[in-house]
Amino acid sequence: xxxxxxxxxxxxxxxxxxxxxxxxxxxxxxxxxxxxxxxxxxxxxxxxxxxxxxxxxxxxxxxxxxxxxxxxxxxxxxxxxxxxxxxxxxxxxxxxxxxxxxxxxxxxxxxxxxxxxxxxxxxxxxxxxxxxxxxxxxxxxxxxxxxxxxxxxxxxxx
Numbered sequence: 001x002x003x004x005x006x007x008x009x010x011x012x013x014x015x016x017x018x019x020x021x022x023x024x025x026x027x028x029x030x031x032x033x034x035x036x037x038x039x040x041x042x043x044x045x046x047x048x049x050x051x052x053x054x055x056x057x058x059x060x061x062x063x064x065x066x067x068x069x070x071x072x073x074x075x076x077x078x079x080x081x082x083x084x085x086x087x088x089x090x091x092x093x094x095x096x097x098x099x100x101x102x103x104x105x106x107x108x109x110x111x112x113x114x115x116x117x118x119x120x121x122x123x124x125x126x127x128x129x130x131x132x133x134x135x136x137x138x139x140x141x142x143x144x145x146x147x148x149x150x151x152x153x154x155x156x157x158x
Contacts, residue, residue, distance in 0.1 A: 007058035008095075010102055016040075016047050023062060024070060031066075031085035032071065033056060038068070038083065045157050046082065051096035055099040064090045065099040069107065072116070079107045081117035082125075098125075099132050108158040115158060 004077050016024065021040045038046070046052055046068045055065035065086045072078035081103070086096045105113050119126050119139065131137075135154040143153040 008064070008098070009056055009058070010106070011054040011056050011063070011087060012106075013052055013054065015048055016043060018051075023068070027062065027066060027085075028083070030088050032083075050082070051106075051110075053103055055095065055102070062087065065095055067103045068097070068104075071112075073151050075114075077096070077112055078114040079110075079112040079115060081115060084117065095131065096129050097128065100129065104158060108124070113158055115157055116155045121150045121152055127152060127154075130156075 015021070021043055024043055025039055032105070043052075050068065050070040053067040055068065056063050066083065067081060067108035068071045068083040069079050070082055072080055072095075084100070084103075086099070104115065116138075117130070119130060120129075121140065127137075131154075133156070135156040138155050139153045141151045141153055143149060
């Protein structure tokens with residue numbers, strides 16, 4: 001556990017209990033209502049074989065922000081952020097920026113040289129945050145997650 005500031009800390013669980021899985025699925029539904037929230041079939045492998053990074057605040061069992069990372073099989077120096085979100089009651093408070101900086105530091109310390117992600121072209125606050133933190137739009141992927149689900153593919157050199 002790494003303490004950051006204002007009683008925030010990083011937690012990287014190696015596994016999830018059934019209660020943790022339920023909590024994470026509820027947070028996913030809050031963050032991505034109706035658009036592909038993950039379930040235990042995805043959360044368990046992400047946690048065991050990828051990296052689930054949780055941003056927590058003292059005395060709150062639910063993470064205030066979540067980052068799900070996997071390694072790019074074809075480019076092992078590249079980490080892919082599979083999911084990144086801030087809990088709805090913490091949005092607009094600078095948590096996303098602080099957490100993204102911590103995630104970048106963790107990934108760099110893990111030996112990655114590049115981090116990438118996709119983000120909805122409609123999610124302008126997220127796009128703006130990623131750009132401020134050094135991510136560049138490399139391409140637009142049309143219908144990436146189904147018809148009309150267009151995404152920007154973004155990269156950042158660590």
